[in-house]
Amino acid sequence: MEEESSSQSTDRIKLNVGGKLFETTLSTIRTGGPDSLLFALSNRNSNDPNPVFIDRDPEIFSVLLSLLRTNHLPSTSLRFSKQELADEALYYGVDSHLRSATAPPPFSGIDASIVGSIRPASEGLPSAFTAADNGSVWIAHGGQVSSYDWNFLHTGTFRTHLDDIDSICRVWPEIAAVGSLSDAGLHFYDFSGSRHVGSVQWNDPTDPRIFKARVNAITASDSSVFASFDCLHRENCILQVDKTKIQVVSQLGRQSGNQAKNIVPGKLTFVPATGILVGSAVTGGAFGYSGYIRLWDPRSGEVVWETSEPGAGRSSRFGDSFAAIDVDVEGLALFKLCSKSGDLAMADMRSLRDDPWIYLKEKNPSLVMNGEEGSSMVVSCYKGQVFVGRGGGLEVWSRVQEEATNVERGSEGDGLFRRNFVDKREDSERGAIRKIEGGGDRLFVSREDVEGIEVWESSHSAGAISVL
Template sequence: MEDRNSESAPGPHHNDRVKLNVGGKLFETTLSTIRSGDSDSLLAVLSNRPTNEPDADPVFIDRDPEIFSVLLSLLRSNSLPSTARRFSKQELADEALYYGIESHLKAAMSPPPFTGIDASLVVTIRPASDGRPSAFTAASGDGSVWIAHGGQISSYDWNLVHTATIRTHLDDVTSIRRLWPEIAAIGSESAAGLHIYDISGGRHVGSTHWTDPSDPRIYKARVTAIADSPSSVFASFDCPHRENCVLVVDKSTLQITSQLGRLSGNSAKNMVPGKLTWLPETGVLVGSAVTSGAFGYSGYIRLWDPRSGEVVWETNEPGSGRSSRFGDSFADVEVDVDESILFKICSKSGDLAKADMRHLGDDPWVYLKDKNPSMRNTTGGGSSVIHCYRKQVFAGREGGLEVWSRVEGIEKGVEREGEECEGLYRRNFVDKVENSERGIIKKIEGGGDRLFVSREDAEGIEVWESSNSSVVVPVL
């Protein structure tokens, strides 16, 4: 009946079908299905075999037939069947890599676009040894993550599957930055220098140290923060006697090209930057430092032009005027790179404020107002961190995680002081009460369609994803 209908109705001819024997189990599908993978995949290559002989023996592939059944369904429908839950992510990824259809699996298993308002905790990644992370860095593209724990770095791919753990020559890694897909820049608060490592090969590629022949005190300078641009690495160095600066390092040669903002002393205005962010739109480098003591919080935000080495804008808190809310200085600072907006969270009130980096002045801050009646009250913002990701601002207050989301459809022209949150931003909790009891949030970072969170004295890194995924494949 199929042969008779094939002459009058559209459908696959017998020459368009292919038979495969996978691990002793026979599969029959169409050439278009197995060619829907990458052009250089194993299945695409097999599809080029002659199929003119209907009685020819099927192609034999010595692999697991049950997993192949899942992958064949993926090629047919671009989604994973419910039977995929029977296998771990690693098993599916290994087989997809063998057949050359890893990109299809990645598209099907990747989380949906990340929005904080409907995010939930999906897994906590715990490195095999010394599980308390000292630093981590996430890839913006695929949501993979590298976690430093002690002197080791563990890498997890887009599937959150552990791919490698390398041991560095440092006792502890406290700063890490992904420079290229397999290359990381790292620093330690207990050892000198900026160090470059090949994560995939476990090799130490090179090092850069801050030295000054005219000043013998400049030695054993430690790295506290790292940022990068397409051509340069920016690292803040701090000497034991409190001399500090930001070095600009050429990415290709690891040679120092210039230094920014050399400072000396223990005052809040002269601290080493604890955060660095490079803005591709303007080429400006943003550095900030925060300290706390018996008299509260203090610190600065400073913008450098790396080309001239000059400071183009700065503010110090606590200070006079409303920019510091009469002593309510910031507990943390973050930059929305895409929108060119500075955000700060106040240490006493916990208020969130923003400043347009294209119109900075003596008092650029606009304070966001909380108009969401469902939010529980928060007191203060002392132990607070913030992170900007995909036009959202995530705030960790003690152990609680919240998000300020931009309301779509509101024109920028309506932004007026005192109406900012009411018209443009809305505040919601990301977590539940039981989540907030796991410990004080120390760092938040977005990558791919995920948010990564670390907590004080807690093992592992929390992974948050939006909860409207159609298929959930557990990490085993």
């Protein structure tokens, strides 16, 4: 019996946290991982009868101990703020467990709802933002950039030398590339040191029109940053910049923007699977919308496919030009929103032809919506779903896998996708949607003249069947 008692005692550890005694097993506190403080404490001399003293909050420790035992947060965690829990979890080295326990479920657009809003403390109207794979987000507001982690906690703000930031891209975990329509150049800032680390300008000594070129759009690959520049004389191009050296590598798509088919790209997307850069431009006026979609191979600098609407556009619906486009980088597809009909169309990037568009049909006639030309329209692809903003309304188109293979190219898209309305009436009345972007298992939405960024997540009870 004495040997059994001795064995049990060596499997347990006593901790005195802030004056409160805890007793648990070694296996429980070692669950925190070899780099955690608790794992290190578990290796102390077992012959020492005194409990380990930790000068921290015992009530929060109780929550974290329960987390290590069950992989879930107990109801008592609601008494503490996210910041308090995050700080203590970081101290003990179990922040990854807290992140896993508080992470939203896999993102499903048809079951998404607003869970909160992130509002910068000063100049709260966001001018641009970018989300990361872990669900964190960087928000540009005025000439500042604020960072919020996976738990929506503010981790830092730095002020740039720009008055306004109109485009932002995360090029390294702590490095942001930013551009402005009112100031020249592409600029790189380091969050960790709140400092400016470099700039790139578009220069051409042989052409005096290339002067104070502004950045309109930014995207990045593993090794490069791509930014579209234009000048007051409407000359424009895309510069490929080495991410490590912050130096121009090449110039793509030099053109004069006197016509709609030659204006500066307002949106850039790099497709890792193919190494292709997709650029698009849309302009609207008294005579409707016009613009182009163009695909470049950065390795050769050549255009591999392009279309423009109206005019030389490859579309069977002449006069119904697109008002917005986006790229599904995982599904290798282009999506466009038609300005007059409001229809959503897709094209397979693996076989782009003269008229590659498949128009997705709404089966329920009462739900068919016109484009309402002149209203705000936005399209964004994320995790195999297509999110569409029409004015203040948000909808999601989800692929129907079992029927998708039966649709032939060039036919109407019956059964290819199904549409669901995501928002409630009060959501759609907040203001016109300006931008939609996914990150982790979240969707981030900004609206015209509305402070902050909306955060959308799926419910833990996701899986209900939607009714059209």
